[in-house]
Amino acid sequence: xxxxxxxxxxxxxxxxxxxxxxxxxxxAEQAQTESPAxxxxxxxxxxxxxxxxxxxxxxxxxxxxxxTRTEALRRAEQVLGRLHAGEDFAALAEEFSEDASNxxxxxxxxxxxxxxxxxxxxxxxxxxxGGVSQVVETPFGFHIIRREPLEEVRxxxxxVQFQGARLGDADKPAGQRPREEARQLAQDALTALDAGEPxxxxxxxxxxxxxxxxxxxxxxxxxxxxxxxxxEAAFSLAVGEWSGVVETVFGYHVVERVE
Numbered sequence: 001x002x003x004x005x006x007x008x009x010x011x012x013x014x015x016x017x018x019x020x021x022x023x024x025x026x027x028a029e030q031a032q033t034e035s036p037a038x039x040x041x042x043x044x045x046x047x048x049x050x051x052x053x054x055x056x057x058x059x060x061x062x063x064x065x066x067x068t069r070t071e072a073l074r075r076a077e078q079v080l081g082r083l084h085a086g087e088d089f090a091a092l093a094e095e096f097s098e099d100a101s102n103x104x105x106x107x108x109x110x111x112x113x114x115x116x117x118x119x120x121x122x123x124x125x126x127x128x129x130g131g132v133s134q135v136v137e138t139p140f141g142f143h144i145i146r147r148e149p150l151e152e153v154r155x156x157x158x159x160v161q162f163q164g165a166r167l168g169d170a171d172k173p174a175g176q177r178p179r180e181e182a183r184q185l186a187q188d189a190l191t192a193l194d195a196g197e198p199x200x201x202x203x204x205x206x207x208x209x210x211x212x213x214x215x216x217x218x219x220x221x222x223x224x225x226x227x228x229x230x231x232e233a234a235f236s237l238a239v240g241e242w243s244g245v246v247e248t249v250f251g252y253h254v255v256e257r258v259e
Contacts, residue, residue: 047148049106051097054141076142151223154259156216158207160186161251174208186245186252
């Protein structure tokens with residue numbers, strides 16, 4: 001779980017998905033293998049995204065949940081039907097999943113054995129890459145799980161916040177900074193990097209938040225974990241290369257790929 005995951009609010013009040021007329025088969029690369037003759041080798045670590053539908057009575061459900069177990073199961077089956085019909089998993093997770101991952105299309109990152117509760121883990125670790133589970137019940141509610149490719153990069157970054165940015169603190173100067181001023185500061189950082197100033201020194205001087213004083217090291221990240229704009233920048237870089245100025249809901253960034 002990365003530092004960004006804790007910053008994303010819970011989703012609630014998502015509209016009911018339309019009742020599917022039928023459940024066509026998932027494409028072969030997305031279907032979970034049910035034949036006992038086909039064995040999927042259990043990996044050491046997996047990356048997953050999910051849709052979570054909690055219900056009243058689930059041990060770990062949010063306290064505001066009033067949906068009954070029957071209603072939650074029906075809702076989860078309807079979402080699964082839309083997946084069978086070819087709709088995008090990330091879009092459905094953003095619309096219907098009721099946990100902090102919904103803003104990232106249900107992306108939970110990667111984990112080894114013991115990361116998740118047993119029922120969730122049993123499903124996730126037996127899926128092929130791209131495979132989608134049936135509805136899985138855990139103490140959190142009902143899940144639909146998809147195993148994602150394990151594509152990782154190690155990154156450093158600097159971020160310049162502005163008024164209205166999700167990480168911005170309105171009581172601090174960075175949270176009151178005009179957007180245009182923030183972009184210029186990010187561009188100044190990029191100019192300094194291009195002129196040969198070390199990345200950690202530029203980050204310590206210009207980056208907002210705690211990362212700058214810790215050498216700007218973000219650690220390892222998976223494709224899909226940081227959002228489309230960040231992914232496009234980070235995964236197109238060669239090792240030792242840095243991006244241009246990248247805008248996200250958190251501010252303006254410059255990203256360097258370390259590994």
